[in-house]
Amino acid sequence: MRTLTIPRPDDWHVHLRDGAMLASVAPFSAGFGRILAMPNLVPPVDTAAAARAYRARIAATGAPFAPLLATYLTDRTDPDDLEAGFRAGDLVAVKWYPAGATTHSDRGVTDVRHVAAVLERMAAIGLPLLVHGEVTDRRVDIFDRERVFLETILGPLLDRLPALRCVVEHATTRDAVAFVRSRPNTAATITPHHLWWNRNALFEGGLRPHAYCLPVLKREEDRQALRAAATGGDPRFFAGTDSAPHPVHKKEADCGCAGVFCAPTAIAAYAQVFDEEQALDRLGGFLSQHGAAFYRLPVSAETVQIEERAWTPPECIAIEGGTVRVFLGGETLRWAVSG
Ligand code: DOR
Ligand code: ZN
Numbered sequence: 194m195r196t197l198t199i200p201r202p203d204d205w206h207v208h209l210r211d212g213a214m215l216a217s218v219a220p221f222s223a224g225f226g227r228i229l230a231m232p233n234l235v236p237p238v239d240t241a242a243a244a245r246a247y248r249a250r251i252a253a254t255g256a257p258f259a260p261l262l263a264t265y266l267t268d269r270t271d272p273d274d275l276e277a278g279f280r281a282g283d284l285v286a287v288k289w290y291p292a293g294a295t296t297h298s299d300r301g302v303t304d305v306r307h308v309a310a311v312l313e314r315m316a317a318i319g320l321p322l323l324v325h326g327e328v329t330d331r332r333v334d335i336f337d338r339e340r341v342f343l344e345t346i347l348g349p350l351l352d353r354l355p356a357l358r359c360v361v362e363h364a365t366t367r368d369a370v371a372f373v374r375s376r377p378n379t380a381a382t383i384t385p386h387h388l389w390w391n392r393n394a395l396f397e398g399g400l401r402p403h404a405y406c407l408p409v410l411k412r413e414e415d416r417q418a419l420r421a422a423a424t425g426g427d428p429r430f431f432a433g434t435d436s437a438p439h440p441v442h443k444k445e446a447d448c449g450c451a452g453v454f455c456a457p458t459a460i461a462a463y464a465q466v467f468d469e470e471q472a473l474d475r476l477g478g479f480l481s482q483h484g485a486a487f488y489r490l491p492v493s494a495e496t497v498q499i500e501e502r503a504w505t506p507p508e509c510i511a512i513e514g515g516t517v518r519v520f521l522g523g524e525t526l527r528w529a530v531s532g
Pocket of ligand 2: 206208231435437
C-alpha cells in the first residue's frame, strides 16, 4: 500500500454557508488545517465587522480547522474598513463577484470603475483580490464567459494595477491557465470537480444537475490544461475546492442551483488525479504549500497521511430538512486520508 505524508492541506475556497447548513457541512472540511470561507451569504459578509462575526460563527461549530475570511466586494466597499480589517486579521482577501454571475452575487460589483479606489488601495497594501472571473453579459456564450472576462476586464485591470495580487478562483479553462502563467502576482485555485469532469458530465445519459457549478464545466482540452497546471509544480496553482452545498431539492429543480459539495471527498479526489498524472510527489505542493506561500502564511507544521485504499463515500449527507449530494458519493475512490 502506498502512503504519502504531506503538511496538512488548506482549502483556499469553500462555501460553508451559515446557520444549520454551516453546522452540518463544517465537519466535512476537517481534513484541512485552514479554510478560506467565501462571503456570499445573505446578506453578504461585506465589512470587516461582518467577517469577524462570521468567523466566530464558523469557529463555534467546533470544526477542527482555522477559518480565514474573504469579504465581499460591493460598489460601496470602504477602502479604510478593508485596510483596518486586513491589518487586524479579520480578513485575508476580498472577493469580487460580478453582479449576477453566480449564487448570491446580486450585491456584487456592477462595474469595475465603481471599485477603482478600493482596488488601488488593495494593490498598495498587498491585500489579495479573489475573482469570480465570468462576464455577466447574457449575449456571451456561457462557455466563453471566463475567457472573455479575463480578456476584457481582468487583463486591462491588471495592466493598470500590476501590483494587485490576484487569484483567478476556480479556474476552468486553458485560457485561464495561460493568463495566470503570463502575469506577475497572479495565481489560481483549481477545484477537484474541474479536474475530474468535463462538460460531458452534465449530460451523461441524461441531465445531471449535481455536476452543475459555476463557472460551468468546460471542454476536455480545458480539463487537461487544468490537470497539467495543478500537477506541474507551479506554485501559482493551488487547491480551492469551491465546495458549495445546496439541498438536493434545490439542485433537482426546474432552475437548479449551481454548486458541487466536494468537501468530504476533495483530498481523495485530488490525490487520485495526481496519481493518474504520476505526480504524487507534487501533491503536497498543491494542497499544502503553494497557497500558504501566496497568502504569506506558514506551511502547516502538522502532517497528514494519505494512503492508497479503496473506499466509497456516502451518496448524500443529512442536513436539516433534507440531504446534500456528495461529489463522487457512491463511487469507489482509490485514495483516502488515514485515520
Ligand atoms: O457553483 C458555484 N456555487 N459557483 C459559485 O460561484 C458559487 C457557488 C455557491 O455559492 O453555491
Ligand atoms: Zn465559490
